[in-house]
Amino acid sequence: MTKIKTQFKRRSFLKISAASGGGMLIGFSWLNGCAPAEDPGVAVPNEWFDINGYIKIGDTGMVTIYSPNPEIGQNVMTSMPMIVAEELDVPWENVVVEQAPLNTGFYQNQFAGGSLSIRLSWNALRMAGATGRRMLMEAAAKEWGLTVDQLTASDGMIKEINGDRVIGYGEVAGKAVGIEVPEEVDLKEIKDFKLIGSSKKNVEGKKIVTGKPLFGLDHKSDEMLVAMIEHPPAFGMKVKSFNEEEIKGMPGVTDAFIVDAALEEPARFDVNAFPQLIAIVGKTTWPLMQAKNALRAEWEEVGVLESSDIHAERIAQAFKTGEISESRRDGDADAAFEKATTVIERAYSSPFMAHNCMEPMNFYANVTEDSAEMIGPTQTPEALEASVAQLLSLPLENVTVNMTRIGGGFGRRLYPHFGVEAAAISRKVGGPIKLMYTREDDMTQGTYRPIYESRYKAGLDEDNNLIAFSVRGAGLPDGPVFPNRFPAGAIANYTAEKIKGDTNLSTGAWRAPRSHFTAGAEQSFLDEVAELAGKDPIEFRLELFDRAKNSPVGKKYDYDADRYAGVLELVKEKSNWGESKEGVYRGVAAYFCHSTYVAEVFDMVLENGEPKVQKVWCAVDCGIVINRDAAKNMIEGGVVDGIGHGMYSELTFENGASNQKNFDNYQLIRHSQAPKEIEVFFVENEIAPTGLGEPGLPPAVGALANALYKATGQRYYHSPFATADQGQKKMMG
Amino acid sequence: MAEYNIRVNGKNQTVDVDPSTPVLWVLRDHLDLVGTKFGCGIAQCGACTIHIDGVAMRSCITPISAIGDQKITTIEGLSQNADHAIQKAWLAHDVPQCGYCQAGQIMSASALLDENPTPSDDEIDAAMNGNICRCGTYTRIKKAIKTAANS
Numbered sequence: 001m002t003k004i005k006t007q008f009k010r011r012s013f014l015k016i017s018a019a020s021g022g023g024m025l026i027g028f029s030w031l032n033g034c035a036p037a038e039d040p041g042v043a044v045p046n047e048w049f050d051i052n053g054y055i056k057i058g059d060t061g062m063v064t065i066y067s068p069n070p071e072i073g074q075n076v077m078t079s080m081p082m083i084v085a086e087e088l089d090v091p092w093e094n095v096v097v098e099q100a101p102l103n104t105g106f107y108q109n110q111f112a113g114g115s116l117s118i119r120l121s122w123n124a125l126r127m128a129g130a131t132g133r134r135m136l137m138e139a140a141a142k143e144w145g146l147t148v149d150q151l152t153a154s155d156g157m158i159k160e161i162n163g164d165r166v167i168g169y170g171e172v173a174g175k176a177v178g179i180e181v182p183e184e185v186d187l188k189e190i191k192d193f194k195l196i197g198s199s200k201k202n203v204e205g206k207k208i209v210t211g212k213p214l215f216g217l218d219h220k221s222d223e224m225l226v227a228m229i230e231h232p233p234a235f236g237m238k239v240k241s242f243n244e245e246e247i248k249g250m251p252g253v254t255d256a257f258i259v260d261a262a263l264e265e266p267a268r269f270d271v272n273a274f275p276q277l278i279a280i281v282g283k284t285t286w287p288l289m290q291a292k293n294a295l296r297a298e299w300e301e302v303g304v305l306e307s308s309d310i311h312a313e314r315i316a317q318a319f320k321t322g323e324i325s326e327s328r329r330d331g332d333a334d335a336a337f338e339k340a341t342t343v344i345e346r347a348y349s350s351p352f353m354a355h356n357c358m359e360p361m362n363f364y365a366n367v368t369e370d371s372a373e374m375i376g377p378t379q380t381p382e383a384l385e386a387s388v389a390q391l392l393s394l395p396l397e398n399v400t401v402n403m404t405r406i407g408g409g410f411g412r413r414l415y416p417h418f419g420v421e422a423a424a425i426s427r428k429v430g431g432p433i434k435l436m437y438t439r440e441d442d443m444t445q446g447t448y449r450p451i452y453e454s455r456y457k458a459g460l461d462e463d464n465n466l467i468a469f470s471v472r473g474a475g476l477p478d479g480p481v482f483p484n485r486f487p488a489g490a491i492a493n494y495t496a497e498k499i500k501g502d503t504n505l506s507t508g509a510w511r512a513p514r515s516h517f518t519a520g521a522e523q524s525f526l527d528e529v530a531e532l533a534g535k536d537p538i539e540f541r542l543e544l545f546d547r548a549k550n551s552p553v554g555k556k557y558d559y560d561a562d563r564y565a566g567v568l569e570l571v572k573e574k575s576n577w578g579e580s581k582e583g584v585y586r587g588v589a590a591y592f593c594h595s596t597y598v599a600e601v602f603d604m605v606l607e608n609g610e611p612k613v614q615k616v617w618c619a620v621d622c623g624i625v626i627n628r629d630a631a632k633n634m635i636e637g638g639v640v641d642g643i644g645h646g647m648y649s650e651l652t653f654e655n656g657a658s659n660q661k662n663f664d665n666y667q668l669i670r671h672s673q674a675p676k677e678i679e680v681f682f683v684e685n686e687i688a689p690t691g692l693g694e695p696g697l698p699p700a701v702g703a704l705a706n707a708l709y710k711a712t713g714q715r716y717y718h719s720p721f722a723t724a725d726q727g728q729k730k731m732m733g
Numbered sequence: 734m735a736e737y738n739i740r741v742n743g744k745n746q747t748v749d750v751d752p753s754t755p756v757l758w759v760l761r762d763h764l765d766l767v768g769t770k771f772g773c774g775i776a777q778c779g780a781c782t783i784h785i786d787g788v789a790m791r792s793c794i795t796p797i798s799a800i801g802d803q804k805i806t807t808i809e810g811l812s813q814n815a816d817h818a819i820q821k822a823w824l825a826h827d828v829p830q831c832g833y834c835q836a837g838q839i840m841s842a843s844a845l846l847d848e849n850p851t852p853s854d855d856e857i858d859a860a861m862n863g864n865i866c867r868c869g870t871y872t873r874i875k876k877a878i879k880t881a882a883n884s
Contacts, residue, residue, distance in 0.1 A: 009742050073831030201827050207833035209820040209839060211768015211808030215832075218767040226762075251734075251751070284762040286754045289774070358772050358780060358833040358867045407770075407833030408867050439773040629827055633873065637830055640869025663865065672858035674871035677862035 034127035041093030042170070043126035047502045049173040051135065052181070053106050054084050054128035061156050061170030063090050066100035068107040070379050071119045072409030074634060074693040076117045078203045079626040080125055083118075087129025087188060090156040099201040102381035111712040112406075115594035115691025118626060122688055130185040139176035140167050175733040182271070187725035190624065190686045199629035204405060214405040216362045216376035217436060224364070224432040225254060227281045228288040228296055231445060234656030235505050236303030239276050243296045247280060252287025256280045261417065261424040263390050269383040272417035273446045273506035279425045281433060289438065302503045305656030311352075311476060311503065315453050318474035318501035325500050328483035330554035331493035333459075336468030340459030343468075344532055348521035349457070349727060350719040351650035352658075353449040355471045355510055356668060359407020360442045365422035367392060372399045372423055373432075377413055378407035384416035387445050388423045389391060396419065412511035415447050440661045448651060449510035450475040450503075450515045456525040459493075462535035466544070468493040471522070476503035480514040480521075485681075486564065486592065489557035490548040505653075511641065512694035515593035516701060520646060520719070523589035523702025528715060536705070537588055538572050541565075559592045563621050566683050567599035570619035574681050575601040581648040584614070589702030595690035597621040597683075600639065602675075604707035611711045613643055613704065615680040618696065623687035631692050632680040638696020639678055644669025646701040647722045667720070724732060737797050741766070746759025752798035755779045759797050760807060768808035768836045772865070779864030782844075783807050789844035791863075808836035810832040811843060819843045822881035830868035836865045842878050851882050 045058025056064040065081035081097045102110055109120040132287060137148045140158040144165055155168045170270035207214055232239055239258055262275035280291045304310070337343055363376035365388075370393055378384045381401040386547050389399045402569040406566040422435035425462045437445070452475040459468035469491045473481035483496035504658040510516070530540035542565055547553075549561035568590050571577070576590065583605055603615040618635050625631050660666035705716040736749050748763045753822060760766040760783070769792055772780030776791035783792045784806040811817045815824065819842050829835045838861070845852055845860040852860065857878055866874065 067738045073829075075830065199827075201824065202829060202832075204832065205827060205829060206815050208829045208835050209808075209823045210812075210815045211766070213767050215770075215796060217771065220765075220767075240763050284758065285771075286751065286758040286762070290751075290753075358770070358778065358831065358865065360771065406831060408831045410867070436771075439775075439778075548830050633827065633830060633870070636872055637869035640871055641867075644869065662775055663773045664775060668865050668867065669869070669871075670865060671861040671871050671875070674869070674875075676854070676872070676875070 002122060027213070028062055039090055042312070043706060045170065047174065049176065051132040052128055053103075054125070055132045057169055059170050059174055061094055061097050061168045063088065063169070064098055065095055066098050067396040068100045068110050068121065069379065070110070070112040070403045070406055070409070071099065072112045072379060072406040072413065074112065074117065075202060075630040076112070077626065079118060081203070082195050082200055082627055083122065083125035086193055088132045089154045092195055092200055094156055099403055102385060102403070103600060104382055110381055112409055113411070115596065115695060117691065119595060119690045126187050127185065130187050131181060134182050134185045135176055135179045136169055136172050138179050138182075139173045142179070143167070143172065143175050162457050174339070179636070196624065196626055197628060200502050200627055202630065215407050216364065216404040217359055217361050217407070217522050219363070219375050219434060220406060221292070221432050224289060224434055225283060225429060226285050227279055227283050227422070227429070227433045227435045228292055229421065229435065229437065229441060230278040230280075230292055230297065231441065232299050232319070234305050235255065235273055235394060235446065236301060236305045236656045237299045238302045239278055240298040240300045242298070247291050247295060248431060250287065250291045252282045252284060252332060253280055253291050254282050255429060255614040256291070257428060258425045259421065259428060261421040263420070264389060265390065267383060267386060269380050269415050270387055270417065271415045271447055271506050279428070281425065281429055285653040292438070306503060306505065307654050308652045311451055311653065314476055314501050314503065315451065315474050318499050319455070319472065321478060322474055322499040322501055324497045325478060326481065326483050326498040328488055328494065328554070329492070330488070333470045333493040333495045335467045336493035337457065337459045340468055341462045342460040343457065344529060345455065346525055347453060347526065348518050348524065348717050349453040350451065350520070350649045351652065352451045352505065353510060353645060353649050354443050354651060354666065355410040355412035355447070356443065356666070357410060357412050358406030360437040360439055361412070361418040361445070362434060362436040363419040363422035364434045365419070365426035367423050370394065370398055374399065374419055374423065375402045375404060376394065376419060376422070378419055379403050379406070379409045379413040379417055380416055384419045387416050387420045387632055391420055391423055392427060393507045410511040411513065414506055415673040439663070443661050444658055444667060446506035447508040448505055450477060450507045454480055454518065454521045456521065458525070458529045459581060460529070460533055464535070466491055466529065466533070466725045470495040472497045472499060473518070474499040474501050476505070477503040477507060480517045482514065482518060482558065484556070484558040486548070486557070486559050487544055489552045490544040494553065512593055512697050515591065515694070515698045516645070516709040519589065519591035519593070519698030520701030520705060523591065523699065524705040524716065527587070527686070527706045529703070536576055536578070538568055541568055541590065563597045563683070564590065564592055564643070567597045567619040567621050570642065570681055570683055571599040571601050571617050574619060574679065575617040577601060585707055587703045587706030587708070587710060589699040589706060591695070591699040591702065593698055594694045596692060596695035598635070598695045598699050600703040602703040602707040604711045606711060611708055612673070613675040615708065618676050618678065618680045619683065619686070620680060620692070620696070621683035622690045622692055622695070623685060624689040625682050626689055633683070634692040635680045635696035636678040638694070639700045640669060640674050642697040642700025643675070643704055644673070646704045646719050648720050650720050734799070737800065739797070739800050739805060740802070741805045742807060748797070750797055752796060754797045755793050756790040756795045756797055756800065756805065760792065765780070766807050766809050770833055770836055772834065777835070780834050780837040782840040782864065784840060784844055787844065787847060789841045808840060811839065815844060818881040818884045819828065819846065819877070821849060822877040822884065826873045826877040827843060828870050828873040828877050830870055834864060836868045838866065838874055842874070842881070846878070848884055852878070
């Protein structure tokens, strides 16, 4: 049994006053209260007992588990409590889940990003459950005059090993007042897991399908006003003035002003191209939308108004003179290319893209003289708290942040500027407001996925062995290369260079940052190299993993060759790779990022001459799987997202502004373009779990490009594949 | 401003709003029915889908003045207790990820099944193509529609 040190500051059980639920910890009961995870297995309690900030037990045996991290659709609100419930050993039917507020003094890593929620909280969540179980057992032991080792606890019941006495968690919780938090607790053996690895439904599923208020945009409070903004129409512009009096005089508008949300010391996530905004405030939304249409503003040019042509020139320039921010060099690639019998060079590119969370940016702020209450959708509540505190010159403890369910993250909500703007507007108005962006505000605000280009070169010897490989990748503002990732370590002569460029568009992390592009480029390139070498694409990769494992080249590389090969072997088996079907064209890719390995095989068909992904097989190694069906859902979503953005999505620029401002000309994947079937298989092991929010996406772009080649006979280098010119320009200078 | 008497989810409601106000904002701001979502404001994403006399419509571009005596049904009025066949199928397939678009998806899907109880894949695509799911739950949505159709 694994022992783990507990880290709770609380000394003992705290008895809590009678109530039906919600808000015991820090007065957090603003929206939901307690909601049964599924159909509750027990009655609603009259009394609750706070165990440790993650767990609250009711006198009927109902258990509230607090989910610490933001829920952006990655389903942590179900999977994180499952981990606590596993170690507490309580029937899932007895569990209700609540979103915890930001509490930096208690929880750690309360953010949603980098596919890190489960990975970083695995131990803390297990410890919370195990500590609760141990303390309940101690209470029962005390009650019965026994020692803890004379008891067992499972399924919410404590039993005497050599006797008949039985007591439920709910009953014993009331007797546990004064029980000390143990210094060390035992964790379950992985083989004894009952909940972890099973499939539990989304705890908010029923609320979602019945339209209950869950999201930031759904939040309301008494006296709350609605605020909308107008930011400059182009990057490189700043607001100067607007027809303030006219706007203020419009029906339904209570105030209009220029608001400054600039921070003197911006932190990592304080990305914002437009800190000065026109704000319009009123009681309801529609009059504000009309007022936005009636705005006549004067904008000031303060920087270059960039265009797609300028971006292309900047990328080309970056390859010539750009700063190399990371690199790796093994052997002598130039010399090896000279010796090679066959050399292949290819360039891959991808445009700027927007996140396009379905729920537009919004936040509720209620700023007073000495406090700020913030409620809404953020992936980084802690960063938001700090930025709001800085803006308002308030101590951190005077800023509270509560997280709503979030209508999509994808990296967009790592950047809390919209929350900071809400706070600035609330301060000016002197009361609570909910700021909301329109779709156009959202899509043109920036924080974009950078534009990328990568240039790959490979050299084969006369026996078709890959003896030299180089990749140089540039982007605005940074390149998409991971120098120590595959195929580093597998090729004798290898160079990788990540190159910086320049733009005044604001950019940010976009689901699987850089990996989503690199996987597409590298996995298509390797497919083409394998074909040139006359090798099966899976066998070709497996040979490289073999090499990396058995005779690694150079310094340490950033992947486990066995696990990488493992997902390829699994997807090969599950998809019956090698079998050919009339009219079905197959592509494969594998990628490792965010600590998870994923391999995918795509079956493509031509429908009325149009290529369409029909079926997808995915093999995933994320260590221990927490919530199996939800984990599959994540991978399925990643696949669809990869196909969508690989095929259809792009932003183009003229005069500093994107040509695409809404979904009429920014294309996102739709029902008819999605695969009919996606099968997901997991490598079964006992490795500590890693995340799934991002890793399903990157290989999809590669498998898509490779299947497209088989279906059409043409290689796809430039996304969006459906519309971009696929020609190879002269690139190596 | 003008007064409108409308019937929403079987209840008579009176609202005093500008005639151009989209039904979406009447529901969300005036009637506290926030299950219907704002996504694009130009009828391109389907998050705001409601039923008007049983037909799936985009409430973000439908002005209140166009409603007259037509009956409005929103996600809140689709069933009493999440027991519409479509809602049950959504739960059975655990469709949602972020969940934001799902009310619109469900309203489009339920209108489809009312009109065509056994839709083919192509018919599902045609009826659902106006509803974007940014999380990419399309495969599950299609399965859920088929499950509901067979129930």
